[in-house]
Amino acid sequence: MCIDIIKGCEKREIMSFLSLVVKNPFRNKTRSALAIVGIAIGIMVIVALGMVTGGLKNSTQSTLKAGAAEITVVQAGSNSFESGGTINESTAADILNLSGVKDTTGILRASNTSTSIATTSSNSSQGGFAGPGGGLSITGIDSSKLSLLGIDSLNGTVFTNSSTNQVIMGKTVAQDLNKTVGDTIDLYGQNFTIVGTFETGSFLTDAGIMMPLANLQNLTSNQNKVSDVLVKVTDNANVTTVSNEIDNAYPNQLTTTTAADQANRINQGLSFIDTASWAISLLAIFIGAVGVINTMIMSVYERTREIGVLKAVGWTDRRILGMILGESIVLTLIAFVVGTIIAVVGVELILTLSPSVGGIITPSFSYDIFLRAFLVAFLVGVFGGLYPAYRASRLSPTEALRYE
Amino acid sequence: MNNTENIIEIKGLKKSYDNGKIKALNGMDLEVKKGEFISIMGPSGSGKSSLLNMIGALDTANEGSIMVAGIDLMKTKKLNKFRSKEIGFVFQMHNLIPNLSVIENVQIPMFETNASSTEMRERALELLKAVDLEDKIDQKPTKLSGGERQRVAIARALVNHPSIILADEPTGSLDSKTGEVILNLLKDLHAKENVTLVMVTHEPYVGNMAERIVNVLDGKCQNIVSSLS
Numbered sequence A: 001m002c003i004d005i006i007k008g009c010e011k012r013e014i015m016s017f018l019s020l021v022v023k024n025p026f027r028n029k030t031r032s033a034l035a036i037v038g039i040a041i042g043i044m045v046i047v048a049l050g051m052v053t054g055g056l057k058n059s060t061q062s063t064l065k066a067g068a069a070e071i072t073v074v075q076a077g078s079n080s081f082e083s084g085g086t087i088n089e090s091t092a093a094d095i096l097n098l099s100g101v102k103d104t105t106g107i108l109r110a111s112n113t114s115t116s117i118a119t120t121s122s123n124s125s126q127g128g129f130a131g132p133g134g135g136l137s138i139t140g141i142d143s144s145k146l147s148l149l150g151i152d153s154l155n156g157t158v159f160t161n162s163s164t165n166q167v168i169m170g171k172t173v174a175q176d177l178n179k180t181v182g183d184t185i186d187l188y189g190q191n192f193t194i195v196g197t198f199e200t201g202s203f204l205t206d207a208g209i210m211m212p213l214a215n216l217q218n219l220t221s222n223q224n225k226v227s228d229v230l231v232k233v234t235d236n237a238n239v240t241t242v243s244n245e246i247d248n249a250y251p252n253q254l255t256t257t258t259a260a261d262q263a264n265r266i267n268q269g270l271s272f273i274d275t276a277s278w279a280i281s282l283l284a285i286f287i288g289a290v291g292v293i294n295t296m297i298m299s300v301y302e303r304t305r306e307i308g309v310l311k312a313v314g315w316t317d318r319r320i321l322g323m324i325l326g327e328s329i330v331l332t333l334i335a336f337v338v339g340t341i342i343a344v345v346g347v348e349l350i351l352t353l354s355p356s357v358g359g360i361i362t363p364s365f366s367y368d369i370f371l372r373a374f375l376v377a378f379l380v381g382v383f384g385g386l387y388p389a390y391r392a393s394r395l396s397p398t399e400a401l402r403y404e
Numbered sequence B: 001m002n003n004t005e006n007i008i009e010i011k012g013l014k015k016s017y018d019n020g021k022i023k024a025l026n027g028m029d030l031e032v033k034k035g036e037f038i039s040i041m042g043p044s045g046s047g048k049s050s051l052l053n054m055i056g057a058l059d060t061a062n063e064g065s066i067m068v069a070g071i072d073l074m075k076t077k078k079l080n081k082f083r084s085k086e087i088g089f090v091f092q093m094h095n096l097i098p099n100l101s102v103i104e105n106v107q108i109p110m111f112e113t114n115a116s117s118t119e120m121r122e123r124a125l126e127l128l129k130a131v132d133l134e135d136k137i138d139q140k141p142t143k144l145s146g147g148e149r150q151r152v153a154i155a156r157a158l159v160n161h162p163s164i165i166l167a168d169e170p171t172g173s174l175d176s177k178t179g180e181v182i183l184n185l186l187k188d189l190h191a192k193e194n195v196t197l198v199m200v201t202h203e204p205y206v207g208n209m210a211e212r213i214v215n216v217l218d219g220k221c222q223n224i225v226s227s228l229s
Helices: A002-010 A017-027 A029-062 A091-096 A143-149 A171-177 A213-219 A239-249 A259-302 A304-312 A317-353 A355-360 A367-393 A397-402 B048-055 B079-086 B102-112 B117-130 B146-158 B176-192
Strands: A071-075 A101-112 A115-117 A120-122 A136-140 A166-170 A184-187 A190-198 A208-211 A228-233 A254-258 B006-017 B022-033 B037-041 B063-068 B087-090 B164-168 B196-200 B212-217 B220-226
Touching: A017 A029, A017 A259, A017 A317, A029 A259, A029 A317, A029 A367, A071 A239, A071 A259, A091 A101, A091 A228, A101 A143, A101 A213, A136 A213, A143 A228, A166 A171, A166 A184, A171 A190, A184 A208, A228 A239, A239 A254, A254 A259, A259 A304, A259 A317, A259 A367, A304 A317, A304 A397, A304 B079, A304 B087, A317 A367, B006 B048, B006 B196, B022 B048, B022 B063, B022 B196, B022 B220, B037 B048, B048 B063, B048 B164, B048 B196, B079 B087, B079 B102, B087 B146, B102 B117, B102 B146, B117 B146, B146 B164, B146 B176, B164 B176, B176 B196
Parallel strands: A136 A208, A166 A190, B037 B196, B037 B212, B087 B164, B164 B196
Antiparallel strands: A071 A228, A071 A254, A101 A136, A101 A228, A115 A120, A115 A184, A166 A208, A184 A190, B006 B022, B006 B063, B212 B220
16 A cells, blocks of 8 residues: 555655745745736846847947948048938049058949839838938949948849949848849839849848949939948058048048948947846836845745744754745746747747838847846846845744744 | 653753743753653643743753753754754644645655655655555645644654654644544554654643643643543
């Protein structure tokens, strides 16, 4: 009989301290669920904002990719995102003669505000990606110089410089407009064939359309004018030195921006978002932590007599402290799992349902985002449970057993 | 230690609360032999429970000496280890953990021993069989009757092979019939496991089941009589 019982029991769950710690938080399911929700919201904010800002950072890093131009030269007083030609096209050839310069090209940035996509008008208010001046961002460039914009590979072919009806399109704008190679697009009142699509990883470049420089100059009445000169330095040259050299060669006429400067500017913006997201996260975590402390204090308060019994049967103060602390950590780790799942599913859902946002942001699944959220959850569990656990461990057994 | 030796030796034990205003124990003297079954009787506030708390190392005295199972409780710092190894408590209100099954409740004191999970389970099953609850090992205490719960508490008290069982009004919350069953069970197990049984009660018929009755009044032992039974 006894053997049968033992055999039967061996199939059952083994009683361990850990199983006790995992079971205990669910004695009051509603209260524990509320505490979990409180922390999960904080974790969700950390993970979701981390994925989004991480994705934007990765995109910024892509602007610094090998092969692309390190320096952008624009008319003094303007910026590299301004459209329209203000620099003579020949300036690109002049800059090429400066020491340390490996390659240059003039590009013309323009925006399409009054054209249509296929049969539909395509301006920024109707789903087209907002370019520098509103509407679609269009860049005129020599087809042999596309690498200076970081475009190394194409799906399809590149346009021919002499063509007047060919364009290539960035991945983001192609997705946004639901276009692919072979489709046509109406720009400046003319039909253009999309001969290729590209993806550089930079959300700015991937949101644009490229066409032959001469064609865009004609369409925008900017003959022999460019808006930017892209400069690639030689392998052994210092980018800052070359940049200063260009500034000195064209005082008050041209101004230079390095890709690193641009990336730093974007990163500064992202740092601000990062700080803001941390502030929001900390607030959410603080509120959640108060919830955990409240839950655990209530739990200890209700189980005072039980803690007295545990002490009476020989449990050490350390074991009781460990049990209550463990229960607190169990709550916050469940909140970590719940918050992370909601964040990942939520971000993916929003990006899928909103292609215009989804095209720009590729969420980052970097392990450090999840590690950070895990550590936050763990520490909230430790600090949230510390005081209730200490209180429980210091209870006098006789007083605890007398507790009604 | 053989059965003629004292397992409990208390001399001049004093304990006061509230800055000396309340004298719970006022020079208590008591000797209990190993394997003996004694009952401690007296009116409310006489010091019965305080005495039990001192023997069980749940509280410490202000003055006097108290040796239990060869350990000087006025000196030792490892009171939890002493309780785990030497003492089994049975409370008036069984005090079982409601979210744990019957068998898990019995295993609770074994966490402070070096027993493996299998050893813990086997010992708990052995005792649950002894208290006739082997068919209810997976039930939660809330599904059990008062008598069954107290039987689980008795199994829990015995699980670490203690030298002494301290029972504080073990039948206080039970009807007389169930109370008698529990008392007989305690008496049987005391004999089978050769464990000293110290029971606090204020009911004469319960006290009379012991080998000796210790009457406590105003924190002192008034007289010790052999039970009629």
